[in-house]
Amino acid sequence: xxxxxxxxxxxxxxxxxxxxxxxxxASRNFANDATFEIKRCDLHRLEEGPPxxxxxxxxxxxxxYRMMQTVRRMELKADQLYKQKIIRGFCHLCDGQxxxxxxxxxxxxxxxxxxxxxxxxxxxxxxxxxxxTILAELTGRRGGCAKGKGGSMHMYAKNFYGGNxxxxxxxxxxxxxxxxxxxxxxDEVCLTLYGDGAANQxxxxxxxxxxxxxxxxxxxxxxxxxxxxxxSVERAAASTDYYKRGDFxxxxxxxxxxxxxxxxxxxxxxxxxxxxxxxxLMELQTYRYHGHSMSDPGVSYRTREEIQxxxxxxxxxxxxxxxxVNSNLASVEELKEIDVEVRKxxxxxxxxxxxxxxxxxxxLGYHIYSSDPPFEVxxxxxxxxxxxxS
Amino acid sequence: xxxxxxxxxxxxxxxxAGAERRWCGPRCAGLVQGFLPPGGEGAAQKRRVAHFxxxxxxxxxxxxxxxxxxxxxxxxxxxDNSLAKDPTAVIFGEDVAFGGVFRCTVGLRDKYGKDRVxxxxxxxxxxxxxxxxxxxxGATAIAEIQxxxxxxxxxxxxxxxxxxxxxxxxxxxxCGSLTIRAPWGCVGHGALYHSQxxxxxxxxxxxxxxxxxxxxxxxxxxxLSCIEDKNPCIFFxxxxxxxxxxxxxxxxxxxxxxxxxxxIQEGSDVTLVAWGTQVHVIREVASMARExxxxxxxxxxxxxxxxxxxxxxxxxxxxxxxxxxxxRVCGYDTPFPHIxxxxxxPDKWKCxxxxxxxxxx
Numbered sequence: 001x002x003x004x005x006x007x008x009x010x011x012x013x014x015x016x017x018x019x020x021x022x023x024x025x026a027s028r029n030f031a032n033d034a035t036f037e038i039k040r041c042d043l044h045r046l047e048e049g050p051p052x053x054x055x056x057x058x059x060x061x062x063x064x065y066r067m068m069q070t071v072r073r074m075e076l077k078a079d080q081l082y083k084q085k086i087i088r089g090f091c092h093l094c095d096g097q098x099x100x101x102x103x104x105x106x107x108x109x110x111x112x113x114x115x116x117x118x119x120x121x122x123x124x125x126x127x128x129x130x131x132x133t134i135l136a137e138l139t140g141r142r143g144g145c146a147k148g149k150g151g152s153m154h155m156y157a158k159n160f161y162g163g164n165x166x167x168x169x170x171x172x173x174x175x176x177x178x179x180x181x182x183x184x185x186x187d188e189v190c191l192t193l194y195g196d197g198a199a200n201q202x203x204x205x206x207x208x209x210x211x212x213x214x215x216x217x218x219x220x221x222x223x224x225x226x227x228x229x230x231x232s233v234e235r236a237a238a239s240t241d242y243y244k245r246g247d248f249x250x251x252x253x254x255x256x257x258x259x260x261x262x263x264x265x266x267x268x269x270x271x272x273x274x275x276x277x278x279x280x281l282m283e284l285q286t287y288r289y290h291g292h293s294m295s296d297p298g299v300s301y302r303t304r305e306e307i308q309x310x311x312x313x314x315x316x317x318x319x320x321x322x323x324x325v326n327s328n329l330a331s332v333e334e335l336k337e338i339d340v341e342v343r344k345x346x347x348x349x350x351x352x353x354x355x356x357x358x359x360x361x362x363x364l365g366y367h368i369y370s371s372d373p374p375f376e377v378x379x380x381x382x383x384x385x386x387x388x389x390s
Numbered sequence: 391x392x393x394x395x396x397x398x399x400x401x402x403x404x405x406x407a408g409a410e411r412r413w414c415g416p417r418c419a420g421l422v423q424g425f426l427p428p429g430g431e432g433a434a435q436k437r438r439v440a441h442f443x444x445x446x447x448x449x450x451x452x453x454x455x456x457x458x459x460x461x462x463x464x465x466x467x468x469x470d471n472s473l474a475k476d477p478t479a480v481i482f483g484e485d486v487a488f489g490g491v492f493r494c495t496v497g498l499r500d501k502y503g504k505d506r507v508x509x510x511x512x513x514x515x516x517x518x519x520x521x522x523x524x525x526x527x528g529a530t531a532i533a534e535i536q537x538x539x540x541x542x543x544x545x546x547x548x549x550x551x552x553x554x555x556x557x558x559x560x561x562x563x564x565c566g567s568l569t570i571r572a573p574w575g576c577v578g579h580g581a582l583y584h585s586q587x588x589x590x591x592x593x594x595x596x597x598x599x600x601x602x603x604x605x606x607x608x609x610x611x612x613x614l615s616c617i618e619d620k621n622p623c624i625f626f627x628x629x630x631x632x633x634x635x636x637x638x639x640x641x642x643x644x645x646x647x648x649x650x651x652x653x654i655q656e657g658s659d660v661t662l663v664a665w666g667t668q669v670h671v672i673r674e675v676a677s678m679a680r681e682x683x684x685x686x687x688x689x690x691x692x693x694x695x696x697x698x699x700x701x702x703x704x705x706x707x708x709x710x711x712x713x714x715x716x717x718r719v720c721g722y723d724t725p726f727p728h729i730x731x732x733x734x735x736p737d738k739w740k741c742x743x744x745x746x747x748x749x750x751x
Contacts, residue, residue: 089579089728140729151581151728165583166540167512200511202543228512230485236511300488364722364730380736381719381744 033057034327038261044244044251044281050268054260058329061320064106064259065330066338068098068317071122073346074131075290078121078138082294086354087138091152092119096289099259099316100223101126104191106259107266113181115161115174116193118153119223119288123193127160131346135353143356147363168194168201171220175207178218178279189217189273191266197228199242208246208279215278219269220246222283223256229292230301243283256284257314260323287314366390440578440630441737442670446637447607453640462632464606464639465494465571468613469532471643473502476530479617481507483517483534483571491536492573492632518544518570522552525565525622532617535572538626539586544570552622553597566620571613574602574626575667576735581728587666587721592624593696599623599648600695604669606637611646612693619648628666651699657688660745663703665692668736675741685749714751717744 033055041049075095081087094101101122104114116123124134129145137144138152145155146163155163161177164170174192181188194204199222211218222242226233233240243251250272254265262284269280287310291298298307324330365377365386377386449456459467473479481495487509489496499507510517514535521533535541541548548570556564576585592600599621603609609627616623654669655676662672669691676687692698719736727734 089581090584148729149727154582154728166542197512200513202513202515230488231509231511235509358729361730361733364727364733365724368724378723380722380734380740381717381747383744383747384740386722 028331030058030330031328034323034329036260036323036327038258038264039255041255041261041265042243042253044241044246045248046250046252049252050261050264054264056260056323056329058324060106061324061329062334062338064102065317065320065324065335066342067102067105067126068259068320069339069342070131070345071095071098071101071125072317073342074125074134074349075121077346077350078135079290079294081135081139081350081353087152088140089151090118091138091294092292093290093294094119094122094288096310096315097223097225097256097286098122099262099319100256100284100286103256103259103262104221104266106263108189108191108270111159111186112188112270113159113161113177113190114193115164115170115177115190116223117164117167117170117195117198119195120153120155120163123160124155124157124163127157129155129157130349132349132352135349136356139353139356140358141353141356142359143352148359149363149367168198168203170194171198171201171204171207172210174220175211175216175218175279178211178216179214181217182215187274189219189270191219191221193221193223195228196222196224196226196233196240196242197231197236199224199245200237208249208281211279212246212249215276217273217276218279219266219273220249220279220281222281223286224283225286225288227288227292227301230296232301241283243281246279246281249279249281251281251283253283253285256286257310257316257319259316259320362387440634441732441735442667443674444605444631444635445670445673446635447605449638450607450640453644454642456638456640458636459606459639460631460633461603461606461609461627461635462492462494464610464637465613465627466496466498467639467641468610468617468643469495469498470501471614472530472532472617473498473506475643476617478529478567479506479532480524480529481532481534482510482521484510484512484536486534490534492627492629494571494627494632495534513543514540515543515547518547519551521568521570522547522555522565522622525552525568526555526563528567530567530617531565531569533568533570535570537584537586537629538572538574538588539583541570541572541588541624545591548592548598548622548624549595553595555597556621557597564620565622567617568622569613569616569619570622570624572624572626573629573632575628575630576726576731577630578731580726581731582726585726585731587626589624589626589665589695595696597622599697600626601648601693602626602628602666602695603693604628604666604691605631605635606639608646608691608693610639611644612648614643615645615648618645623648626666630667646693649694649697649699651693651702652691653688653702654691655687655689657686659685659687660748661688661690661703662741662745663690663692665695671736671738672741674738675745678738678742679745683746683749685745687745714748717748719744 035053035055037053040052043049072095075093082091105126133145137146137155140148142148153165171192171194174190178190224242228236243253255261269282272280365388367390368388370390374387374389377388485491486495487499517533521531524531552565575587589600601612601616603612613625616625664672676689679685679687719741721734
C-alpha cells in the first residue's frame with residue numbers, strides 16, 4: 001500500500017512539473033485556419049488591387065510569429081552586444097519592421113531574388129541564414145556569413161544579394177537581376193528594396209525607366225519608415241506618395257505593419273510580374289523603433305510618444321498575436337513558449353558569436369580579384385606583402 | 391590599382407646617406423602588439439587605442455585673440471566668418487540644418503537663416519550639380535557631402551562639369567565659388583564605406599583643388615582660403631580629428647595659402663611627406679627614428695594635394711640625388727576592411743619599418 005502511494009505521489013509530482021501549457025494544448029482544439037480582413041491598398045495605375053480578405057492557417061501563423069519574434073529578439077540582442085562593444089562599427093536595426101521581411105518572404109518563393117540596402121539583418125534571416133551566422137558576422141568572426149569581412153551592412157545568402165552600403169546603389173542592381181530572371185525564363189522575380197531617403201536618388205529613376213522599357217520582372221519596394229536617418233519624409237520629398245513615384249510604373253501602398261497585408265500585396269505583385277506585364281512598385285508603410293543606427297538615439301527628430309504610440313497600436317508581432325489568439329488559432333501560452341524557445345536560440349547564437357575567433361590575418365588580402373594562381377597584394381609599404389587567394 | 395582611394399598616405403624619401411646604425415631589436419616589445427595576428431582564445435579582446443596621437447602646433451599669435459577649439463569647432467568658425475563676410479554664401483547638404491552629423495554647422499542656421507543654411511534630400515550628384523549651378527551665377531556655394539565615401543555619385547559633376555567649366559567656356563563662366571566639404575579618412579570602425587580617402591581619384595584632374603588639413607588651426611585657414619579661392623575646391627576633413635584635435639585657433643578670419651606645403655620639422659637624412667591624420671603618425675615615426683637610429687627626418691605636410699607644391703617637396707633635382715627609391719606607405723591594395731582595419735592602416739610601426747629598410751638600402 002505504501003509503495004503504491006509512493007508511486008502515485010511520484011507520478012503526480014512528475015505531472016505537476018510538466019509545463020502547464022503542454023497540458024492545456026493537449027486539451028484544447030484550435031481552429032485550422034481563419035479568415036481575416038485586411039486594409040485595402042491605395043492603387044496607382046491599377047484597376048484592381050490585392051484581395052481585402054485572406055486566410056491564415058494555424059501552421060503559417062505560428063511560423064510567421066516565430067520568424068518575427070526571432071528577428072525582433074535578434075535585433076535587440078545586437079543592440080545589447082553593441083552597447084557592450086562586442087559589435088562595433090555600424091549597425092542598423094530593423095525592429096518594428098518585422099512584418100516587412102517576414103511578409104515579403106511569405107509572398108514569394110525561395111527561388112525568387114531579393115536585394116536591399118543596409119537595414120538587412122531581418123532579410124538575411126528570412127532568406128534562410130541561421131541567426132548564429134548573422135550575429136557572428138556582426139561581431140566580425142570567421143563563423144559569420146561573409147567570413148567576418150563584411151559586417152552589418154554586407155550580409156549575403158542564396159538569392160539574397162545583400163546588404164549594400166551606398167544608398168540607392170542597389171536599385172539598378174535589382175533591375176539587372178530582374179533582367180537575368182527574364183532572360184533565364186524560370187518565372188522568377190526580383191524584389192528590389194530601398195528606403196524613403198533613397199527614393200530621392202537619381203539612379204532609382206534610371207532603374208525605373210529601364211525596368212519599364214524592357215518589362216523586367218522587378219518589384220520595386222519602398223520601405224517607408226517615415227524618416228531618412230533624421231529627416232522626416234515631408235522635409236525630404238516633394239511627393240511623399242512613394243508608390244506613385246514610378247510614374248509610368250503601377251504602384252500600391254501597403255500597410256507594412258500588418259504581415260497579412262504585406263503577404264497578400266507581395267503575392268499580387270509577384271503574380272503581376274510573373275505574367276510578363278513588367279515592373280510594379282510597392283510602398284510599405286512601416287516604422288522603426290530604434291534610431292537610424294546605433295549611434296542615433298532616435299529621439300531628436302521624433303517624440304518618444306510617437307514611438308510609444310506605434311508600439312502600442314501597430315506593433316506587427318502584437319497584431320499577429322492578437323489575431324491568432326482571438327480567432328483561436330493559437331493560445332497565449334503556446335505563443336509564450338515560442339518566445340522562450342526563440343530567446344534560447346538567440347542566446348546560444350550570441351554565445352557563439354562572442355566566442356568564435358576572428359578571421360586569420362592571412363585572409364586580409366583574399367578575394368580581391370578572381371585569380372588563379374594566387375597573387376601578391378601590396379601592404380602598407382612595399383615590403384609588406386599579402387597573398388590574395390580566390 | 392583600384393584601391394588607391396582607400397589609403398591615408400605618407401611618403402618616405404631618403405635624401406642623403408645618413409648614419410648606418412642598425413636597429414637594435416624591439417626595446418618596446420609591448421607596443422609591437424599592434425602587429426600580432428589575432429590568436430585563438432583571448433583574441434576576441436576589446437580594441438583599441440588610436441593609431442596616432444594628435445600633436446598640436448604652438449599657438450599662433452599673429453591673427454589676434456585665440457580660443458580653444460577642436461576640429462569641428464574650427465570648421466564652424468570658418469563657416470561663420472564666411473557667411474558673415476559674404477552675403478551670397480550658402481551652406482547646404484544632408485542634415486546640415488540641425489548642425490550636421492559631425493556638428494560642423496551647429497548654430498549657423500539660427501544665426502543666418504534657413505535661406506542660407508538648408509538641407510538637401512539624399513542625392514550627392516544633385517547636391518554637387520546644384521552647387522555648381524549656384525556658383526556659376528556668382529554666389530558662394532559651400533556644399534557638404536556627408537562622408538567622402540559618398541562622393542562618387544558626384545564624381546562626374548566634379549570632374550566633368552566643375553573642373554572644366556572655366557576652360558571650356560574660354561573663361562566666360564566658372565564655378566570658382568564652389569567649395570565641397572567632406573569628412574575623410576579612417577576612424578577605427580568605419581569599415582568599407584565610412585573610412586575612405588578618395589583624394590587620389592581627384593589628384594589627376596586639372597581644374598579643381600583638393601585640400602586636407604592636419605589640425606584645427608590649419609583647417610580654418612585652409613577652408614577660408616578654399617572658399618575665397620576662385621577655383622572649385624574639395625576640402626577633406628579628417629573625421630577622426632573632429633574631436634581628438636584641440637588647439638588654440640584665432641577667432642578672426644585668416645587664410646593659409648593653398649598649394650603650399652609646410653616643412654614642419656627640418657632634417658637632413660630622410661624626408662617624410664604626409665597629409666591629414668598621417669602627419670601625426672610620421673611625427674612620431676620621426677622621433678622614433680631620431681631615438682633609435684640616429685636619423686634626422688624632415689617632415690613635410692603637403693596640405694594641398696592638387697595642385698601640389700612641387701618645389702618644397704623636390705627642392706633639388708631630387709631624382710638623381712636620391713640614395714634610395716621613394717617609398718610609399720599607405721593602406722593595402724584592398725577595399726577598406728571591416729574587421730581587419732587595425733592591420734590595414736599605415737600606423738607608425740609600418741612607417742618606421744619602411745624608414746628603417748630605406749636607411750639600410
